[in-house]
Amino acid sequence: MSELQVPELEASLRDAIKEVLGTTLGGNPEFIPPDESIKGLSAIIEISGGMSGYLALHVTSEDACKVAETMLDCSYPDVDDIVCDATGELANMLGGSLKKFSGRYIEPFKISVPKIVRGKDYETHAAKDTEQIFLYVRVASVRFTMQLVVYTVPN
Numbered sequence: 001m002s003e004l005q006v007p008e009l010e011a012s013l014r015d016a017i018k019e020v021l022g023t024t025l026g027g028n029p030e031f032i033p034p035d036e037s038i039k040g041l042s043a044i045i046e047i048s049g050g051m052s053g054y055l056a057l058h059v060t061s062e063d064a065c066k067v068a069e070t071m072l073d074c075s076y077p078d079v080d081d082i083v084c085d086a087t088g089e090l091a092n093m094l095g096g097s098l099k100k101f102s103g104r105y106i107e108p109f110k111i112s113v114p115k116i117v118r119g120k121d122y123e124t125h126a127a128k129d130t131e132q133i134f135l136y137v138r139v140a141s142v143r144f145t146m147q148l149v150v151y152t153v154p155n
Helices: 005-025 061-072 081-102
Strands: 040-049 052-060 109-111 115-119 131-139 142-152
Touching: 005 061, 005 081, 005 131, 005 142, 040 061, 040 081, 052 061, 052 081, 061 081, 061 142, 081 109, 081 115
Parallel strands: none
Antiparallel strands: 040 052, 040 109, 040 115, 052 142, 131 142
């Protein structure tokens, strides 16, 4: 990946976050300092085609319940299948929005169905020689870590 594409991808990811999280959760996303405590549930979508890699949305279990409550207008005291589905759908919407914004400078890519990982005893690892973008976001009192890992962007 050229040096020029990393800032453009990060700008596209920021635009996707503003569009999706701001609209879905009803607030103005604020980019915050790194916060390693944002763990509990991750929704991960694979990216292939115009670029390859993955997009991961990391959130605490409590905040995942808040997301589901906001999206579905129903109370969820604990993480269940519905909370996982809502978080996965949020990641899916972010992937679609990233595709829209990044389409200005790279070929369109495909995104997979979200995969959900739960718990606090796991980490995501990117292969050597990849580009990683981490953005920490707070919107409507919910904190997220967005992780974009890019393996290749065809020339």
